[in-house]
Amino acid sequence: MRAVRRFTVRASLPESLSGLGDLATNLRWTWHPPTRDLFASMDAELFNRVRDPLRMLTALPPARLDELAVDDAFLAHAREAVADLDRYLAEPRWYQKQDDPDLPPAVAYFSMEFGVTEALPNYSGGLGVLAGDHLKAASDLGVPMVGVGLLYRAGYFRQALSLDGWQVEHYPVIDPNAFPLELLTDGGEPVLVDVAMPAGRTLHAQIWKARVGRIPLLLLDTDTEANDEDLRAVTDRLYGGDADHRIRQEILSGIGGFRAVRRYCELTGHPQPKVFHTNEGHAGFLGLERAREIIQADGLAFDEALPAVRAGTVFTTHTPVSAGIDRFPVDLVQRYFTDGRLVPDVDPRRVLALGAEDNPGLFNMAHMGLRLAQRANGVSALHGRVSRRMFSRLWPGFDFDEVPVSSVTNGVHGPTWVARELSALLGRNHEELGLDGAQGKPLRDGVTDEQLWALRRELREKLVAEVRRRVRAAWMQRGASALELGWTDTVFDPDVLTVGFARRVPTYKRLTLMLRDPDRLRALLLDERRPIQLVVAGKSHPADEGGKQLIQQIVRFVDDPEVRRRIVFLPDYDMSMARYLYRGCDVWLNTPVRQLEACGTSGMKSALNGGLNLSIRDGWWDECYDGSNGWAIPTADGVTDPLRRDELEAAALYDLLGHQIAPLFYDRGADGVPGGWLSMVWHTLETLGPRVQASRMVREYVESGYLPASRMVAEATGDGYRGALSLADYRTKLDVSWPRVRIFDTELLVEDSAPMVTGTEVTIRARIDLAGLEPSEVDVQAVVGKVGDGDELSDPVTVGMSGDGIGAFAARLKLPHPGSIGYTVRVLPKHRLLATPAELARVVHA
Numbered sequence: 001m002r003a004v005r006r007f008t009v010r011a012s013l014p015e016s017l018s019g020l021g022d023l024a025t026n027l028r029w030t031w032h033p034p035t036r037d038l039f040a041s042m043d044a045e046l047f048n049r050v051r052d053p054l055r056m057l058t059a060l061p062p063a064r065l066d067e068l069a070v071d072d073a074f075l076a077h078a079r080e081a082v083a084d085l086d087r088y089l090a091e092p093r094w095y096q097k098q099d100d101p102d103l104p105p106a107v108a109y110f111s112m113e114f115g116v117t118e119a120l121p122n123y124s125g126g127l128g129v130l131a132g133d134h135l136k137a138a139s140d141l142g143v144p145m146v147g148v149g150l151l152y153r154a155g156y157f158r159q160a161l162s163l164d165g166w167q168v169e170h171y172p173v174i175d176p177n178a179f180p181l182e183l184l185t186d187g188g189e190p191v192l193v194d195v196a197m198p199a200g201r202t203l204h205a206q207i208w209k210a211r212v213g214r215i216p217l218l219l220l221d222t223d224t225e226a227n228d229e230d231l232r233a234v235t236d237r238l239y240g241g242d243a244d245h246r247i248r249q250e251i252l253s254g255i256g257g258f259r260a261v262r263r264y265c266e267l268t269g270h271p272q273p274k275v276f277h278t279n280e281g282h283a284g285f286l287g288l289e290r291a292r293e294i295i296q297a298d299g300l301a302f303d304e305a306l307p308a309v310r311a312g313t314v315f316t317t318h319t320p321v322s323a324g325i326d327r328f329p330v331d332l333v334q335r336y337f338t339d340g341r342l343v344p345d346v347d348p349r350r351v352l353a354l355g356a357e358d359n360p361g362l363f364n365m366a367h368m369g370l371r372l373a374q375r376a377n378g379v380s381a382l383h384g385r386v387s388r389r390m391f392s393r394l395w396p397g398f399d400f401d402e403v404p405v406s407s408v409t410n411g412v413h414g415p416t417w418v419a420r421e422l423s424a425l426l427g428r429n430h431e432e433l434g435l436d437g438a439q440g441k442p443l444r445d446g447v448t449d450e451q452l453w454a455l456r457r458e459l460r461e462k463l464v465a466e467v468r469r470r471v472r473a474a475w476m477q478r479g480a481s482a483l484e485l486g487w488t489d490t491v492f493d494p495d496v497l498t499v500g501f502a503r504r505v506p507t508y509k510r511l512t513l514m515l516r517d518p519d520r521l522r523a524l525l526l527d528e529r530r531p532i533q534l535v536v537a538g539k540s541h542p543a544d545e546g547g548k549q550l551i552q553q554i555v556r557f558v559d560d561p562e563v564r565r566r567i568v569f570l571p572d573y574d575m576s577m578a579r580y581l582y583r584g585c586d587v588w589l590n591t592p593v594r595q596l597e598a599c600g601t602s603g604m605k606s607a608l609n610g611g612l613n614l615s616i617r618d619g620w621w622d623e624c625y626d627g628s629n630g631w632a633i634p635t636a637d638g639v640t641d642p643l644r645r646d647e648l649e650a651a652a653l654y655d656l657l658g659h660q661i662a663p664l665f666y667d668r669g670a671d672g673v674p675g676g677w678l679s680m681v682w683h684t685l686e687t688l689g690p691r692v693q694a695s696r697m698v699r700e701y702v703e704s705g706y707l708p709a710s711r712m713v714a715e716a717t718g719d720g721y722r723g724a725l726s727l728a729d730y731r732t733k734l735d736v737s738w739p740r741v742r743i744f745d746t747e748l749l750v751e752d753s754a755p756m757v758t759g760t761e762v763t764i765r766a767r768i769d770l771a772g773l774e775p776s777e778v779d780v781q782a783v784v785g786k787v788g789d790g791d792e793l794s795d796p797v798t799v800g801m802s803g804d805g806i807g808a809f810a811a812r813l814k815l816p817h818p819g820s821i822g823y824t825v826r827v828l829p830k831h832r833l834l835a836t837p838a839e840l841a842r843v844v845h846a
């Protein structure tokens with residue numbers, strides 16, 4: 001018999017074990033090994049299989065629970081764990097110690113996916129895992145954050161392979177009751193948030209809460225009886241199918257998400273967020289809802305509310321190519337907004353204008369993100385530069401490096417990704433990895449090369465066991481019989497140089513670059529003296545046939561009996577597999593087309609475990625590669641033919657592997673230890689360790705994002721929205737005056753007989769018609785820089801010019817550079833609610 005519907009009943013715990021429920025439902029266990037040990041001690045074999053404390057409690061036979069309920073040693077251990085969690089949740093941490101009254105009382109963090117643990121499969125890849133790491137680090141730092149997203153009933157597809165190596169997908173449907181989630185209720189009834197749909201309909205969502213240490217994560221779920229049948233499916237899977245499905249998800253996550261946060265804070269007394277951070281632009285509609293709230297509560301006009309909304313919004317873009325930006329047909333957006341029910345009192349024409357781009361038929365979510373956020377950033381230094389260039393059309397008249405998009409380089413959550421054996425060896429408190437001040441002694445103190453090498457081998461050995469298990473399981477799944485799989489026991493070798501490559505499979509990541517010259521790859525793998533073994537994993541988007549073909553190419557190569565002991569493709573890359581790879585691989589390989597990887601984080605996780613990166617200089621590696629923490633694969637810059645480029649870069653990759661990496665790894669001292677290799681490992685642990693931590697990233701967001709945003713919100717909203725109203729007025733005034741602002745009669749004066757050498761003082765003068773603006777309302781600047789053939793200024797030095805009140809402006813400055821020098825004068829808006837002079841995208845040049 002088959003069940004028509006399934007549901008989950010949680011175990012009822014004996015009174016003395018009730019604390020275990022809290023331990024199992026707070027996801028802190030994912031980065032707190034002692035809590036996992038406690039659950040493992042209930043039944044090690046079972047825990048090893050389920051790897052999830054909550055499922056453990058359900059799966060454990062009641063008799064065993066009764067036994068534990070009177071086991072004094074176990075109970076003492078459990079009490080200790082509960083007390084430790086309580087302390088972690090309540091004690092003042094970094095944020096509380098800042099003692100800065102301007103810090104926001106709470107920050108809401110919006111993301112379409114959250115990868116906290118494989119036990120809550122609500123992510124598809126790097127973006128989600130990053131969001132999970134962001135929440136965990138915020139928790140460790142004590143940042144009062146609320147995460148907001150959607151709960152997908154079939155969130156995460158599982159990947160298997162057909163016999164001929166084609167990706168096959170399964171979509172397991174989850175029952176939220178079986179997951180570490182709690183339904184938000186009020187008086188016993190589920191709390192619902194509503195958003196209006198076209199044709200007078202309403203979409204309802206219930207709210208599930210996950211606990212990520214100190215951080216509540218709210219996940220909206222439309223699978224409720226309150227909804228019409230078709231609307232129940234809005235959160236059926238991650239990144240819906242067609243544009244309509246997707247815009248509903250984005251409307252729900254932004255507008256519904258904001259309403260959920262409001263309700264949650266009202267119900268629980270959690271402080272209301274003052275700053276809103278959107279991880280990618282999907283939740284961008286939230287700014288409209290915040291404007292609506294201000295308009296309705298305080299009677300402001302949209303333009304007057306806008307500065308307050310912008311002040312409190314931080315927008316992080318992750319997309320380095322314009323084709324990757326989320327866009328909707330304008331008429332689709334119109335369909336949701338024109339009847340005015342979705343965000344009442346916000347003029348639908350204003351909504352459309354926020355997403356305007358070059359193509360008048362498209363609504364651009366990133367553009368809306370930038371227009372609704374005063375602070376925006378990319379996710380690595382290089383990606384910041386790429387983004388400034390990509391979005392520069394929104395700031396005409398400004399140089400690329402003045403475009404107000406900064407960068408905060410991503411980081412990864414140390415306690416989640418670092419092998420606990422490594423923290424133990426280095427004498428680190430595992431749970432506090434990445435937090436300053438907690439770690440004391442220098443890393444190498446009292447730890448020998450032999451010990452580190454033995455540990456690296458141990459981690460490699462664990463990976464080898466996992467590889468064998470997974471290769472065998474994959475073959476069984478592809479239809480092989482156990483009898484023909486004896487060879488899988490000898491796949492991989494714990495003493496062979498192990499290279500890992502695992503990622504999603506969009507074309508730019510070039511999964512198959514390593515196959516460019518199969519003979520050379522084969523020779524590297526099968527080298528008698530210095531063999532290499534290569535573990536590959538990755539999922540293709542289910543609709544991406546090209547990606548599936550790449551996977552098939554790899555699988556066909558690895559299926560060859562000649563090489564299959566040295567190269568494997570592991571299906572179903574996810575967090576549980578990833579851990580083994582990041583910890584056990586000696587070298588982490590990454591071969592994107594340069595500038596197409598915004599940051600990349602898997603290499604960071606490898607580095608934290610002493611893996612050395614071998615990567616194209618892209619994303620984080622462009623700023624972190626220092627010549628002795630790994631290798632940079634030279635890029636064929638300027639080669640426009642992609643095939644030729646791939647060929648050159650693949651050849652460089654083989655050269656590095658064969659001539660530098662393998663020789664260094666196998667160059668052993670008398671003690672069998674590769675000293676040269678280990679000095680790179682030590683250097684990586686010491687120097688990259690602190691830089692790639694998510695705690696560093698979150699601190700940067702606090703300092704350069706949340707704190708200034710919170711100050712600006714206070715400026716904008718204080719005293720009856722005085723700042724916001726003043727900026728709105730100022731913008732109106734600019735609309736009238738700005739087109740008539742003129743600069744004329746600019747001149748550069750050198751004192752009589754002064755030599756024209758660097759350092760000579762000069763005066764730059766100009767007459768300016770401010771068209772009715774006050775001198776205090778503008779920033780007049782003299783800019784001096786080098787000039788090349790095109791009169792383009794480079795390395796500019798900017799000096800403010802002061803006026804005499806009747807239109808003459810002057811500045812004195814020292815000639816900054818030798819050689820060909822040019823200067824200009826420009827006028828920029830000035831208002832205390834602007835974060836940068838470029839913000840309003842207005843500038844007048846001489």
Ligand SMILES: *Cc1c(COP(=O)(O)O)cnc(C)c1O
Nearest residue numbers: 125126503574575578600601602
């Ligand atoms: C870290 C991580 C990623 C992201 O890695 P990239 O280097 O950005 O490709 C993807 N999937 C999982 C499971 C991860 O842990």
